Amino acid sequence: RIDAERLWASIMETAAIGATEKGGIRRLTLTDLDRAVRDWFVARCTEAGCSISVDELGNIAARRPGRDNSLPPIAIGSHLDTQPTGGKFDGVIGVLAGLEVLRTLNDAGYQTHAPIEVIDWTNEEGSRFAPAMLASGVFAGAFDRDYAYSRTDREGLSFGAELERIGYRGDEICGARRLGAFFELHIEQGPILEAEGKTIGIVTGVQGMRWYEVTVTGMECHAGSTPMHLRADALVAAARMIGAVQAVGLAHAPDAVATVGLVEVRPNSRNVIPGEVFFTIDLRHPDDAVLAAMEAALRERLEAAAREDGVAMALTRIWDSPSVHFDAGCIEAVEDAARTLGFGARRMVSGAGHDAAYIARVAPTTMVFVPCEKGISHNEAEKSEPGDIAAGADVLLRAVLATDER
């Protein structure tokens, strides 16, 4: 059994790096704060006797040797980056539970067959650099390295330059190593476990998701002297489109979701009719065929809105992450662990994307979910119980050891 207090203390220690006034974390990927938490992680893993390797995407792997170090490692991991107004648990608990598993094995003097690795994946959130899960995606061959390097944030800074700047561009080729299996502990980020009074979510897969960028171009003009009928107001058109995105989500609810999360208005001045609006769309559904139908409906509605408002509109799909089905063996290992430990558990599909979704392409993979209050995540108020997190870490430990035994 893991040490619940030690794990909680680690979570609270890292929560201080980028802590916000409202009790959350603002620790965007490849910022100085990301460097700080990476340094912390490397130091703790080194203290725990691990060797550290950093690949060319900045993914950090801390390795505890096994009896047979020619075996591919069993890996545990998640991410330490956060949303701009993120919580203390999203991602973080998956990495720190991995550290706690290593510490527990050390305390017990337990030797595994295969090496065990704890991995911090770079840029999982996708908030600073789109798309999400970028570096686990490169690891799994979904993107190539230079594509990742060339991604820019909204200020125009590139992933490659920022990775270099914080000193975490390693030498190892990303994806060159094989993993024997991959387990990721994460908060559910949804309300089901809490509502059903269950402690463990056994994650069978991740729904499909697609990201889009839209640029609406109208005509910048004076807000006081330009009559209504002579306007080509990019914002009025974008507002109609935002309504259309919601309608596409509602048309396929309850399984579908559709969100506009980021908007930039230009020139963004009180007395200027907006000439250009940039916004993003996030569409998700567990069934890829439905997702494709949602995209078709979206395109049609956005084109209609542009025509109606006399503006130009460019819609680009920048990311397509199809639905993922996790490995049956790993899922059973988690299910067995939860049963043995006596935790209420249920199978579920993840609505959120996770590094595990990409790693599943190259290694047997699954995830363990624990409840979070009211399902609230990507919010500074995000909250999980120490006991639930400890339960998840215990399940992780057991599932890893069972996999190692096989």
Added chain:
Amino acid sequence: RIDAERLWASIMETAAIGATEKGGIRRLTLTDLDRAVRDWFVARCTEAGCSISVDELGNIAARRPGRDNSLPPIAIGSHLDTQPTGGKFDGVIGVLAGLEVLRTLNDAGYQTHAPIEVIDWTNEEGSRFAPAMLASGVFAGAFDRDYAYSRTDREGLSFGAELERIGYRGDEICGARRLGAFFELHIEQGPILEAEGKTIGIVTGVQGMRWYEVTVTGMECHAGSTPMHLRADALVAAARMIGAVQAVGLAHAPDAVATVGLVEVRPNSRNVIPGEVFFTIDLRHPDDAVLAAMEAALRERLEAAAREDGVAMALTRIWDSPSVHFDAGCIEAVEDAARTLGFGARRMVSGAGHDAAYIARVAPTTMVFVPCEKGISHNEAEKSEPGDIAAGADVLLRAVLATDER
């Protein structure tokens, strides 16, 4: 007659200060670029033999003495600040035509009865610090000095601190001096003069305008794992409200205009349901009673939208500038000047706000408009013909001298 080439050269010289790639100007008030153009203006006026005074709001007055310097000066002026993506003419020509009038009087060795002043008013645009016409408003007693000082830009920097920083916080009490009359030359910023083939707009007044700030508060949550029906999406609600603002404008068209120019989404991350949206509203109508009715309709519609989307909404009116009627004597002076010079002219009401709208409260005031291409303004593509600007400056000169004769 003024020297058209010299005036055009001055316009092009100042257009280099903050020039944009697209041929416009980005010279927001109280920035380093604003300081640079102020320094240029002070240097040129000093060369022209003027004494300079700067008041506590940073308004710069360059004075050419008259025969009787106990008479209140006849003032000419406008503003040198621009929109973020502004044109080369908006405001600028009103100040530089004033300088050109002084140079012309110097060349002719003409002595006026009253002193003549050219004034650059601070923060006319209202883009960096709301509301617009802030410093002419203080001069006219519409706002008090400390209110102006306390206004902040979207980064939280205050007007007072920025004025101090660029070194243009003067000692003179703002509004302490009397003006004998005030004339402002400006581009029309609307399509009427061009459409009718007229050169001079004789401005009889300015329509009423009101500015509002709206904050919509929903619930930040994960875009992937939060079902549509459990959301309180501040952006979906704001989008509906932006449509409602347009509807309020259209309901009172063609005289009414209603615009949302500035939007800020929080946290503005692709996979986070927006928790808060801040946006601004600009409503205008020549009839203050209609403007009041528009405000009532706006409030009702925004409240309904908030209810429908399950979000909170706070609507605050931050500015009310009632419709303005200019001085009959000044209007006649402009009309006579245009007739004498043989320019096609027509009376008109300004859709845009101007410093003259406030100065009209404390001095006989009017404005002279000249055409701009297709009425496009608050746009880097803003364009006016040298000949039209020169015509406006000649009308200005004549109207000023006629007023001085009386």
